[in-house]
Amino acid sequence: MSVIDDDIFHETVAKLVRESDKFPKTCPTPMRYNIGGYRASAEFLSSAAFRIGIIATLLSTKLHSQPVGVMITASHTVPAENVLKIVNVLSSYDTQKWEGYLDQVVNADSADELTVCLSSVLKKSQIPAQINAQIFVAYDTRPFSRHLAEPVMAAAEILQARCIDYHVLSTPQLHYIVKSAPVYNTADSIGAPTEEGYFHRLSEAFHSLMASKQVRPSIVVDAANGVGAIKLKKLMKEINPNFLHVEVVNDHINCPEELNNSCGIDYVLNQQRPPLNVSMQKDVKYVSFDADADRLLYYYSDSHSFHILDGDKIASLFALYLLDLIRAAGLQLQLGLVQTAYANGASTSYIQKTLKIPVTCVSPGLKNLQWAAQAYDIGIYFEANGHGSIVFSPSALSIINTHEVLSPAQFNAIKALKSVIQLVNPACGDALANMLLVEVVLAYKNCFLREWNHIFVEIPSRLIKCEVPDRSIYTTADAERKLITPEGLQQKIDALVAKYTNGRAFVRPSDTEDATRVYAEASTRSESEDLALRIVELLQ
Numbered sequence: 416m417s418v419i420d421d422d423i424f425h426e427t428v429a430k431l432v433r434e435s436d437k438f439p440k441t442c443p444t445p446m447r448y449n450i451g452g453y454r455a456s457a458e459f460l461s462s463a464a465f466r467i468g469i470i471a472t473l474l475s476t477k478l479h480s481q482p483v484g485v486m487i488t489a490s491h492t493v494p495a496e497n498v499l500k501i502v503n504v505l506s507s508y509d510t511q512k513w514e515g516y517l518d519q520v521v522n523a524d525s526a527d528e529l530t531v532c533l534s535s536v537l538k539k540s541q542i543p544a545q546i547n548a549q550i551f552v553a554y555d556t557r558p559f560s561r562h563l564a565e566p567v568m569a570a571a572e573i574l575q576a577r578c579i580d581y582h583v584l585s586t587p588q589l590h591y592i593v594k595s596a597p598v599y600n601t602a603d604s605i606g607a608p609t610e611e612g613y614f615h616r617l618s619e620a621f622h623s624l625m626a627s628k629q630v631r632p633s634i635v636v637d638a639a640n641g642v643g644a645i646k647l648k649k650l651m652k653e654i655n656p657n658f659l660h661v662e663v664v665n666d667h668i669n670c671p672e673e674l675n676n677s678c679g680i681d682y683v684l685n686q687q688r689p690p691l692n693v694s695m696q697k698d699v700k701y702v703s704f705d706a707d708a709d710r711l712l713y714y715y716s717d718s719h720s721f722h723i724l725d726g727d728k729i730a731s732l733f734a735l736y737l738l739d740l741i742r743a744a745g746l747q748l749q750l751g752l753v754q755t756a757y758a759n760g761a762s763t764s765y766i767q768k769t770l771k772i773p774v775t776c777v778s779p780g781l782k783n784l785q786w787a788a789q790a791y792d793i794g795i796y797f798e799a800n801g802h803g804s805i806v807f808s809p810s811a812l813s814i815i816n817t818h819e820v821l822s823p824a825q826f827n828a829i830k831a832l833k834s835v836i837q838l839v840n841p842a843c844g845d846a847l848a849n850m851l852l853v854e855v856v857l858a859y860k861n862c863f864l865r866e867w868n869h870i871f872v873e874i875p876s877r878l879i880k881c882e883v884p885d886r887s888i889y890t891t892a893d894a895e896r897k898l899i900t901p902e903g904l905q906q907k908i909d910a911l912v913a914k915y916t917n918g919r920a921f922v923r924p925s926d927t928e929d930a931t932r933v934y935a936e937a938s939t940r941s942e943s944e945d946l947a948l949r950i951v952e953l954l955q
């Protein structure tokens with residue numbers, strides 16, 4: 416393969432550097448591409464957007480024109496913030512190397528520094544002579560998001576990439592579209608790489624799974640005043656109303672100040688109460704999304720209290736269902752579950768001991784969970800905060816697709832498995848897809864949220880965000896469950912934990928915020944609170 420020649424090379428770099436002047440760097444502090452992408456106040460992101468457009472184009476070229484997506488969203492944060500995120504490929508392709516290139520280019524201060532950085536990246540990455548790239552851009556409903564699409568596209572167009580602006584999409588929709596676009600020279604595809612293709616895939620699978628069920632479920636969905644509101648309404652136009660009824664609340668997408676404001680997943684989780692505009696009624700199922708619709712949780716109330724069914728409960732429900740289907744189909748497939756240390760200890764124990772399914776614990780961040788999930792034939796991965804999906808290995812797909820069916824029960828189970836494969840998002844957590852799958856399983860089990868909630872009882876827990884002067888002094892091991900430095904601190908935490916019945920705790924530096932997080936579990940709510948606060952004292 417011939418790589419880009421010297422003259423073209425210098426010309427290209429010079430042009431990019433010249434054009435980058437249109438998007439001057441204003442962010443006062445260096446940016447680091449982390450598990451959440453680049454997150455900053457929207458006004459600081461134009462320069463990073465232009466430069467991410469360059470790197471995305473090089474990456475797509477390097478990947479033989481496989482599309483690379485750039486998503487502009489900030490999911491669960493305040494409306495003024497934004498995140499730029501490369502979609503799909505960085506979870507599998509030389510992540511650290513390319514994230515390193517991104518950081519160098521995004522943080523280059525002067526034109527000279529940018530020239531040096533770009534030259535070095537172009538050389539190191541051995542880009543083919545012919546830049547041949549596809550860049551797919553999408554953004555959420557935040558007012559500034561669409562303006563950040565312009566610099567991404569400007570950079571990609573200078574490099575003559577094929578650029579498609581998908582306008583407003585949820586994060587999982589862009590993931591799906593990138594994943595389903597036919598890769599250069601191959602015909603394999605999971606469906607049409609369009610929003611229509613996405614809705615078609617979901618509705619067709621859902622109809623097939625609900626066809627034999629007797630119930631007509633109904634839910635109230637808090638869309639956090641984000642993009643999920645529009646997309647859910649669009650999806651519901653494709654769904655047979657006899658199979659599901661949805662009422663969408665917090666759907667004010669034209670009121671940016673209302674985004675995630677007293678609503679959405681983090682509000683419900685942190686406040687342990689329903690969002691604004693939801694007055695809880697008995698025997699009604701409620702769902703909250705985050706504002707880019709990649710996370711969800713369920714909740715309900717009874718005469719005693721308010722109950723949340725989070726990612727741990729959703730993962731367990733999916734595991735129960737898949738176990739049934741695998742058994743009924745007569746397949747020998749290894750099902751596994753991937754969690755982070757934030758998964759409630761009771762969920763881990765339920766999955767390992769009651770369901771007898773292996774559990775892998777990894778560092779937070781969806782890409783870490785996805786990698787680990789690929790080790791199983793069928794890997795369910797979920798963060799407690801509602802973010803997750805299911806991956807099927809290529810061999811599992813082939814076994815499911817070619818299995819010889821001996822009875823009607825086996826036929827039905829295989830058919831259901833095929834529909835589950837079609838329903839779940841193959842690339843990331845997806846609130847819409849996961850909500851439909853939860854409804855399928857509840858209909859299949861013929862149960863309400865109460866029965867689901869009772870599959871295990873959570874150990875009381877407390878999560879505290881703790882501001883520290885310098886989080887870089889905290890380094891960890893063992894899926895971020897143990898501190899290596901500051902030296903001696905882990906022993907002090909262990910000594911504290913030993914004093915509590917069912918005690919478990921850990922401290923780790925956040926990857927996305929300037930803080931450490933302290934998580935503690937113990938037998939009672941007050942003990943878990945006490946343990947967490949004592950650890951915070953240790954840190955201070």
Ligand SMILES: CC(=O)N[C@H]1[C@@H](OP(=O)(O)O)O[C@H](CO)[C@@H](O)[C@@H]1O
Pocket residue numbers: 450451757779780781798800924925926927928932
């Ligand atoms: C406790 C917690 O919820 N942590 C979140 C948060 O990571 P931190 O590294 O803890 O800031 O943001 C990540 C990216 O969105 C998400 O994957 C993760 O689950």
Ligand SMILES: [Mg+2]
Pocket residue numbers: 489490491586705706707708709710
């Ligand atoms: Mg999100």
